[in-house]
Amino acid sequence: MFVKYGKAYAEICRHTGLAEEADDALLAVKEVENAVLTAGWDGAWFRRAYDAFGRVVGGASCEEGKIFIEPQGMCVMAGIGLDDGKAEAALRSVAEKLETKYGIVLLTPAYTKYEISLGEISSYPPGYKENAGIFCHNNPWIVCAETEVGHGGRAFDLYRRTAPAYIEDISEIHRTEPYVYSQMIAGRDAATFGEAKNSWLTGTAAWTFLSVSQAILGIKPDLAGLRIDPCIPPDWKVFCVTRKFRGAEYTITVKNPDGVSKGVKRMTANGQPVAGNVLPVFPEGTRVIVEAELGC
Numbered sequence: 001m002f003v004k005y006g007k008a009y010a011e012i013c014r015h016t017g018l019a020e021e022a023d024d025a026l027l028a029v030k031e032v033e034n035a036v037l038t039a040g041w042d043g044a045w046f047r048r049a050y051d052a053f054g055r056v057v058g059g060a061s062c063e064e065g066k067i068f069i070e071p072q073g074m075c076v077m078a079g080i081g082l083d084d085g086k087a088e089a090a091l092r093s094v095a096e097k098l099e100t101k102y103g104i105v106l107l108t109p110a111y112t113k114y115e116i117s118l119g120e121i122s123s124y125p126p127g128y129k130e131n132a133g134i135f136c137h138n139n140p141w142i143v144c145a146e147t148e149v150g151h152g153g154r155a156f157d158l159y160r161r162t163a164p165a166y167i168e169d170i171s172e173i174h175r176t177e178p179y180v181y182s183q184m185i186a187g188r189d190a191a192t193f194g195e196a197k198n199s200w201l202t203g204t205a206a207w208t209f210l211s212v213s214q215a216i217l218g219i220k221p222d223l224a225g226l227r228i229d230p231c232i233p234p235d236w237k238v239f240c241v242t243r244k245f246r247g248a249e250y251t252i253t254v255k256n257p258d259g260v261s262k263g264v265k266r267m268t269a270n271g272q273p274v275a276g277n278v279l280p281v282f283p284e285g286t287r288v289i290v291e292a293e294l295g296c
Contacts, residue, residue: 001074001078002028002029002032003029003032003033003036003075003078003079003080004074004077004078004079006025006026006028006029006032007026007029007078007079009025010022010023010025010026010029011223012223013025015223033078033080036075036080037080037081037086040071040075041081041086042056042058042059042060042067043060044060044089044090044092044093045058045067045071045072045089045090045093045094046058046071046072046075046080046081046086046090047059047071048065048068048070048071048107051117051118052117053117055117057118058071058107064109064110064111064112065107065108065109065110065111065118065121065122066097066107066108066109067093067094067097067098067107067108068106068107069094069098069104069105069106069107069135069138069139069141069142070106070138070141071090072090072091072093072094072098072142072145073138073141073142073144073145074141075087075090076090076091076145076148076149077141077144077145077148079148082148082149087145087148087149088149091142091145091146091149091151094142095154099158100134100187100188100193101161101194102134102161102162102167102185102193102194103134103136103139103158103161103162103185104134104139104142104158104161105127105132105133105134105187105188106130106131106132106133106134106135106138106187107130107131107132108132109132109189110126110127110131110132110187110189111126111131111132112126125190126187126189126190127186127187127188127189127190127191127193128184128186128187128190128197129184132187132188132189132190133184133185133186133187133190134162134184134185134186134187135183135184136162136181136182136183136184136185136202136204136208137183137202137203137204137207138207139158139161139162139204140159140204140207140208140210140211141207141211142158143155143158143159143208143211143215143216144210144211144214144215146158146231147215147216147218147231147262150231150261150262151231151261152216152230152231152232152233152234152236152261152262153233153234153235153261155211155215155216155231156216156232156233159208159211159212159216162181162185162204162208163208164177164178164179164180164181170194173194173195174194174195174196175195175196176196176197176199177199180199180200180205181199181200181202181204181205181208182196182197182198182199182202182204183197183198183199183201183202183204184196184197184198185197213241215231216230216231216232217230217232217239217241217254218230218231218232218254219241219243219252221245222278224278224280224281225278225279225280225281226243226245226250226278226279226281227277227278227279228252228254228264228267228277228278228279228290228292229262229264229277230254230262230264230292230294231261231262232254232256232261232262232294233261234256234259234260234261235259236256237255237256237257237259238253238254238255238256239253239254240252240253240254241254245281246281246282246284247283247284247285247286248281248282248283248284248285248286248287248288249286249287249288250279250282250288250290251287251288251289251290252290252292253290253291253292254292254293254294255291255292255293255294256293256294257293257295258294258295258296260294260295260296262294263294263295263296264277264292264293264294265293265294265295265296266292266293266295267279267290267291267292267293268290268291268292269282269288269289269290270288270289271289277292
């Protein structure tokens with residue numbers, strides 16, 4: 001998170017004329033990124049932490065809790081490991097070790113005994129809450145991460161695992177309201193695998209909306225304007241979004257004739273070509289018709 005939002009802070013600083021502060025922020029970001037790529041890398045995924053005694057949490061050397069969902073999603077969202085294959089490796093580890101048919105569990109293997117150096121996380125029964133439950137709040141982080149590496153089909157598939165609109169046919173298993181997100185779904189170690197708990201009490205809806213609107217559909221607010229950068233399943237041929245941004249209303253149609261997942265080839269706004277994939281800021285009250293085409 002420090003790397004991801006540190007970069008954003010530096011961008012804001014440059015935009016407001018604080019060049020020296022931007023440089024200082026990026027130096028700090030680089031230090032943390034280097035720490036993640038060294039002490040935070042476990043060989044096939046990102047480690048979760050170190051405890052107060054300097055022992056790894058979330059590494060292959062751990063008896064339980066070998067891999068956690070949070071660092072895989074957040075590190076890739078921050079762009080860490082995109083250049084050297086670590087991001088792809090971490091997401092493969094998620095698919096191999098954490099993914100289930102009802103969503104991605106928070107960690108594996110589940111803790112079976114109380115760990116005094118870890119506290120609460122090891123106090124829950126295996127498969128529930130933070131102890132290897134499917135924590136819906138951070139499943140969208142993996143959705144966002146998959147779009148960073150261009151996996152549009154996988155991102156949408158993972159989104160559907162926890163989305164109420166797509167799981168109504170398992171209501172007898174899910175057992176909460178079929179129109180609202182829950183905080184967690186019981187993981188594969190639980191006696192009630194697939195049963196949801198704590199509906200309404202969660203940040204899941206907000207993170208899921210961001211993962212769908214900004215990561216999959218790719219409509220992203222930017223300092224310079226509105227960025228159009230979808231990452232969709234390759235079999236999607238077209239979609240349309242209406243987005244209000246800084247007082248203007250944008251009707252955005254994205255076409256995908258070549259069956260790709262990512263990459264805006266051309267774009268127009270009110271019939272005029274737009275260089276790149278960032279729409280300029282239009283005056284308040286303006287209605288803007290945007291057409292974008294994906295392609296290689």
